[in-house]
Amino acid sequence: MKSTAKQLSTAANWPPEEGETISLRSSTASETAILKEVRWGLVWRDFVLEDGRVIPEHRISGCPQPQEWRKISEVTDQEREECEERLLSMAGAGMDPRERDQSFWAELNQYLAYTYLRFKPPGPTVQGKAQGEARDTER
Amino acid sequence: MTTDRDEPDELQVWRVLSEAGLVEIRLDEFAERIRDVKRIVTGRLFDLLNFNTGIQERESAAYSLGTLKGLELKVLANAPKPPDPSEM
Numbered sequence: 001m002k003s004t005a006k007q008l009s010t011a012a013n014w015p016p017e018e019g020e021t022i023s024l025r026s027s028t029a030s031e032t033a034i035l036k037e038v039r040w041g042l043v044w045r046d047f048v049l050e051d052g053r054v055i056p057e058h059r060i061s062g063c064p065q066p067q068e069w070r071k072i073s074e075v076t077d078q079e080r081e082e083c084e085e086r087l088l089s090m091a092g093a094g095m096d097p098r099e100r101d102q103s104f105w106a107e108l109n110q111y112l113a114y115t116y117l118r119f120k121p122p123g124p125t126v127q128g129k130a131q132g133e134a135r136d137t138e139r
Numbered sequence: 140m141t142t143d144r145d146e147p148d149e150l151q152v153w154r155v156l157s158e159a160g161l162v163e164i165r166l167d168e169f170a171e172r173i174r175d176v177k178r179i180v181t182g183r184l185f186d187l188l189n190f191n192t193g194i195q196e197r198e199s200a201a202y203s204l205g206t207l208k209g210l211e212l213k214v215l216a217n218a219p220k221p222p223d224p225s226e227m
Contacts, residue, residue, distance in 0.1 A: 043152075056163065066149035077199070084206045091213035098166040098219075108169065108210070112176050113161040115203055117152070119176075119183040 011064040015045065015057070022047065023061035027100050030061075042075050042083060042114035044068075046106050054106035072118050083111055170218070173211045180204045 015038045016022050022035050024047070037048040044067065045057040057063050087107055095104040156162045164172050184200040187193050 069152045096217050097169050113156050116176050119180045
């Protein structure tokens with residue numbers, strides 16, 4: 001009971017507000033940082049820090065479990081196309097996705113995850129369901 | 140035992156993406172993951188062409204495939220060069 005109550009309380013206060021100090025797992029260690037912005041990507045939320053790093057939600061301390069994900073069908077064609085243009089533009093500018101926690105790394109991760117879920121062969125799992133929903137919206 | 144049917148959608152998404160290595164792509168695996176996703180899109184596009192259905196999805200899959208190809212080429216071109224053995 002205690003853990004359920006705690007989860008509800010965390011979920012109610014989630015996500016943190018801009019300007020709050022948050023705890024996160026970075027590529028090297030646990031640390032704290034100031035939150036600049038929370039934004040939805042194509043699949044999950046990204047937390048943008050004041051120093052410009054982009055951290056996926058599951059690495060932020062206190063993230064409610066299970067984590068909230070977007071349905072594939074919620075992503076509009078325009079949003080997807082804008083993301084594709086941004087990615088090609090960043091790649092064209094010579095940015096390297098191997099720079100962890102930077103914009104290109106974060107956006108390419110989400111684009112690949114989204115595209116995989118969208119086109120994976122239908123099956124008895126959620127991605128099949130998500131594809132069905134996506135196709136339904138295109139009809 | 141937990142089955143897909145018992146598993147909440149959120150956990151299924153997490154598991155599917157984790158198994159595909161797509162939650163947090165390792166820095167040295169971007170080109171490989173792009174190729175994996177290209178294979179999935181190509182398979183889907185092949186099905187759509189064979190069954191001659193879903194024109195909108197077909198166009199969208201073809202466009203995504205083009206984007207992935209472009210990204211793959213750029214990522215490979217921008218990859219750090221391995222050390223030259225003659226300089227070692």
